[in-house]
Amino acid sequence: MKILITGSRGQLGSDLVKYFTTDFEVLGVDIKEMDVTDPAEVSETFDSFRPDIVLHAAAYTDVDGAEADTEPVMKVNAEGTAHIAQSCKEHGARMVYYSTDYVFDGRKGAPYMESDVPFPINEYGRSKLEGEKRVAEILDNFTVLRTAWLYGAYGKNFVRAVIRRGWQQIRAKHDGQIVTSVKVVNDQAGNPTWTMEVARQTRVVIENNLRGIIHATAEGETTWYDFAKEIFEYLKMPVYISPCSSEEYGSAAVRPANSSLENVVLKKAGLNVMRDYKAALFEFLSQTGELTE
């Protein structure tokens, strides 16, 4: 079984490569080896590697940057995804496209199911939804795996960023400087999900040939503020943090107030291997906590 993994230097792509390499023939490619917006490069990669399965984790993920200039985000997340789907069709490869909780507006007041109608409220969400549509138009045999609030050992993510800010504050306090609290948004809720859990769930999905739209997030929801508190408590870091509103934080992109997902399809099939977010977080921190300092 040959697996092509796009976005292989990103957070999720790195863990997908690490996880699948043990049992499969894997080719990981990122923008330098194969720019998904270039159909010729995509074709060449498929022709030479001839994948059976494609895990498409490459994406334009700068949610705030996407608001300023909508062209690149659509080009990568919609058109680039269509190029991958087209090559999958030509080669008879099975495609898994990673999508996001940001396809929803966050106003439902309960976790979103796969049957809920998406309504994105920012450019990133619109581009990922457009990617989903292109995949479904081009392929019969596809999986859209919607996940959320990803963190892992590689790349930029909330867990690593908040630990870094915590250590900055602890050092400043130690050096006798005036410290400011770490401000964390408290009016957005979701399911923080470890990339390694998504890799494990992806394998279960592939091996059981699950198709269509599938939600795959950690169990349980929290806010960014409570999540930060849990991280500092687990690491026993004496950090002074305070909650703030999204408006006060002032990001360029508006984000859903509560974009929690329910893994309905996985649970109905008896194939949900996503754990509670705290269990996954604590395992992640026990492995990498001190490295993220």
Ligand SMILES: NC(=O)c1ccc[n+]([C@@H]2O[C@H](COP(=O)([O-])OP(=O)(O)OC[C@H]3O[C@@H](n4cnc5c(N)ncnc54)[C@H](OP(=O)(O)O)[C@@H]3O)[C@@H](O)[C@H]2O)c1
């Ligand atoms: N992060 C989250 O919280 C989250 C939540 C839900 C769903 N997702 C989805 O999960 C997937 C993985 O996310 P992630 O957090 O691992 O993203 P990431 O860390 O930003 O990784 C994405 C990778 O794709 C690469 N890339 C960008 N443009 C490309 C292009 N034109 N051709 C080829 N590669 C390109 C990026 O390279 P550069 O770094 O050089 O741009 C990066 O290495 C994405 O589909 C994302 O939409 C993410």
